[in-house]
Every structure is written in C-alpha cells, then in structure tokens.
Amino acid sequence: MTSAPLAAVTGAEGFIGSHLTETLVASGHRVRAMAQYNSFSSYGWLETLAPDVLEHVEIVLGDVRDPGSVRGLMEGADCVYHLAALIAIPYSYQAPHSYVDTNVTGTLNVLEAARSLGTPRLVHTSTSETYGTAQTVPITEDHPINTQSPYAASKAGGDRLADSYHASFGTPVVTLRPFNTFGPRQSMRAVIPTVIGQVAAGERTITLGDLRPTRDFTYVKDTARAFLAVGTGPAEQVVGRTFNAGTGGEISVGDLVALIGKVMDTALDVREDTERLRPAASEVMRLVADASRLTAATGWRPGHTLEEGLAHTVEFFRDPANLARYKTGIYNI
Template identity: 70%
Template structure:
C-alpha cells in the first residue's frame, strides 16, 4: 500500500497494468467495501482518506493484504480542491462517496455539511472538468426523497429536504446535474437506499441493534420503530457503484436508484435481527434518539427498475442473509471492541 501526501500528486508504482480509478470517502463504510469490490474486479484504486494526525486510514486499515497491494491511499480532504485534483489525476473514473452523513449531527453543525457535501462535490466536478475525467459517479441518498408520497419511489419523485443533511445532498445532486447539462460532464448519480453491513457506524439502526445484542444486552435502546426502510447489503451497493461506473454512455446524466424493493419497519427489523441471532429482546424507546417531528422520513421503498434495465444490476443478498453476515461480523470481539455499545452516536 502506497501512502502519498495530500499536497503532492500521486504516482502509480504498480506494474500490473490495472486501470486506475479514484474513490473519495474510501476510508468509510461503503467506500471501503467499494474499494474491495473494485480491486477484486481488476482495478487499481487511488483512495482518499481524510487527513488526521493519528495516521489512520479508517476502514481501509482493515482490508486484506492482497487487496491493499492494489490500493494507493492519499490523505486529504474533499473540501480542499488541491487534494481532490491530486487524487483524480490520471484516473479514468472517480467514485465520489465522501460526505458527512449522520442526520442528527446535521442539526448541530449544518454548515459543515454544506462545506463537505456541496463544496466537496463542486471540487470533484471542477477537477473532473479540468482533467477530462472519463466518468464521475456521484453518490446521492434515498433521504433526498423525504417521506414517500408515492411508492415504490421512482427517480422522478419530488425531492424534500427534511434535514440539513438531505438538503445538502439535494444541493450536491443538483450541482452534478448542472455540470452534465452545462458542460457535458460525464456524470451519473447513484442513489442508494438504506445500506447496511459490516463496518457500518452504530448511528444506524441495524448496527445499533446487532451490536447491543452481540454485547449481551436484552434491552435494546432505539428511537422511533414506525418508519419503514428499504435495506440493502453493502456488497450489493458496492456492485451497484461498479455497475454504473462500467455501464455504457446511456447512464450519463441519469439518477439511478439502488434498492431491494422490499419494505420493512424498524420494529419488524429488530424482531428479524433477534430471530437471526437467536435471542429475545425488549425495545426501550429513548427520546434522545428521536428526530424532530417534521424531519423523520417515515417511508422508503425503492423502484430500482431503471438501474436494472440499464446495467443488469439486481441485489443478490437477501435481508435475512445480510443480517446473518452482519451479525457474524459484529460478534467478533475484535470488531465489537471498536464500538461504544449502547451509547447514542450522533
């Protein structure tokens, strides 16, 4: 694994002949899984990890050596145009995943979401325009739809900024759209629904439940149990990113949903997790975990037919199997030790 300074251009040292792609947010949950997916598919990945003085590369530090052999980690910050340009130089495709994603924290520090999610996206788009990048895969989120007005949710569904987080992602999505329409930039936007799996932050409901059960808790602390979600195992989401990165030009300028088409409430998800893990639990609602009344997205269910028709992508991992794999990962003591079990993570 080659580590390069944020201020310097990265030079490939690989003689494998693998095509080079860049990934922002590669140190995060989905980004690290996408990095694995791309390497196993035959790519060399230049991966941006946010600069920190501890020398941590996030979840990239946990990848297998045979994967890391084809990864160049560049410390930087998507808010810094120089970092972004250095990352993307020579890469034929950039997968832009870097973002602040925790909805509760967006109530506390909304300006930081504007700077990362909107300005960071602008930096990626400007660099791609200047460098002639072959394709930009921009990451959206199902949160931009807000509570569903019609289901399943098609890409033409109205956008509703029900949190500062979703508002900044709407802004980023529209910037990507504008660069395609104004400058012909080869952009495709992937809109994943609720991704879950190993390495996910405990701010999300599935790792919150699984980590508490794995730690031996029988009383599970959660927020609202009524909202419904369309959950997707992270390996399927990573394949969706690769699918739009490799597809023909017919995907350019499009926004494409990636979802399972299966709707389940938070409460029923808890019961399914307990069943998969062979445990009985009691759920206790904590007010601190509740979103403001008008901000909670009550219903999400994807129509992913456009992605399927254009790329052939379809989810391969059922919810039951995905929960089993996720629970297996979290019950490893070394993995569980990374989490503050039971504490509310903003």
C-alpha cells in the same frame, strides 16, 4: 500489456467506500483511495482490508473540501467514485455548516476537478433521504425531492450541482442514489448496527428511536456492485442519469428488531429513547425503492436477502476484535 484501469475513490476509508474499494480490486482495478486527513495517519476501514487487496490500493490522505487534495487524487483516473460525505442525520441538526462545506462544496471541488482534468467518468453519490417520506411507492427517480433534514438538503445540493455540470459542461456524471445500505463496518449511527452491536455486547433491552418508519435495506456488497455497474456500464446507458439502488422491499424498524432477534436467536425488549427521535416534521416515515431503471441500464440486481445480509452483519459484530471498535453503550450520532 494494458495496465489495469485506475479508479479514484473519495470517502474510501468509510463503510461503503471500503467495500467499494474491495469490489473494484476484485474486478481488476487499481484504486487510489482518499481517506480524510487526520494527525493519527488513520486510514479507517481500509486498514482492515486483506493484504492481497491493499497491494492494488494507493492510499492518500486529503480532504474533499480542499481543491488541491481533490485534483491530486483524480489526476489520471479512468473513473472517480465520489462517496466522501458527512452522513449522520442527527449531527446535521447540530452542525449544518459542516454538511454544506463537505457535501456541497466538496462535491463542487470534485466536479471542477473532473471538468478541468477531462475525467472520463464521475460517479456521484446521492441518498434516498433526498426524497423525504414517500408520496408514491415504490419511489422512482422522478419522485419529488423533499429534504426533511439539513443532511438531506446538503446532499440534494450536491446532486443539483452534478446535474448542472453535466448540462452546462458535458461533465460525464452519473448519480447513484442508494437506499439504506447496511452490513459489516457500518457505524453505530445506523439502526442495524445499533441493534446488533447492543445484542453482541450482551444487552437484551435495546434502546432506539421511532419504531414506525419503514426502510428499504440493501446489503453493502450489493450497493458496491451498483457503484461498479454505473461506473463501468456503457456511457450511453448511464451518463447524465440518476439511478436508485434498492431491493424494492420495506420493513418497519420494529419488525426489523424482531427479525434481528430471530437471526441472533435472542428475545429482545425495545425501549424508546426520546433523545433518538428526530423532530416530528423531519422524520422520513417511508422509503422503498424502484430500482428498475438501474436494472434496465446495467443488469444490476440485489444478490442478498435481508436475512442473509443480517447474518453476515451479525457474524462481523460477534467477532470481539470488531466489536471492540464500537461504543455500544452510548447514543452515537
């Protein structure tokens, strides 16, 4: 009997990583999941997964900034999904060195381990923020890179390393560039959980930053399927390439708040908080994806509308046990 393929996931304890872990198990994989080492032995969102999922998951504590941790995670893996990253844009203004350590050096450690171990496939995670404000729409993978925050710059650095390892050493890397993913388990640093969390906690005056930017919001289950698609698709179709994952639709933050109010059947009053505004030249005003390359290579398409995804997210936050995990009354950076 052939054993199930082994997938290794960095950043598995996080929002997208925990959903990807579920998706991998559902598709027949064993998963070795790295959660960042901490003295509480916390496994993050992995602790909330169903027992029938966790029986196929080996959880290890480690850190992508440590080459030994990374190599131990990746030994014997058929595919490695590299999601570990510092992701909050506001905090990147305060701690840019930390972002380089994790998002650049951490990625280098993953690439070096893949090169040394002969890992059959490595899926590297990028971000739509590397494009900056859209110069042409929809945004294809050939759009210029314009990093408007230290976070975006650190992710672009990791992307360039991934490209260079494929070109220099033949490392079988594929890069997935998700646009704005949302859904259950997302942190309050993102706009959708910020709004839904405040409403679920009883607030009717919502505090946000700039309401003008537009984003292409993709439900997390669809993003997880995009990772699986490039991790298991034919090598000749995906290896050495970068793929956008998004819906092709866009909505402004202001219109999004109104839609959330509709889904939650609640009238909302929005107040702008200057503390939540990005520096003027750092704000990305428009992002909307062209994911046709991913569809052509793998057949992936989003399976949820924005309203459907919001309804699932609202259901999650309305569960008192879930809401209790969040600090809805402060600005989470």
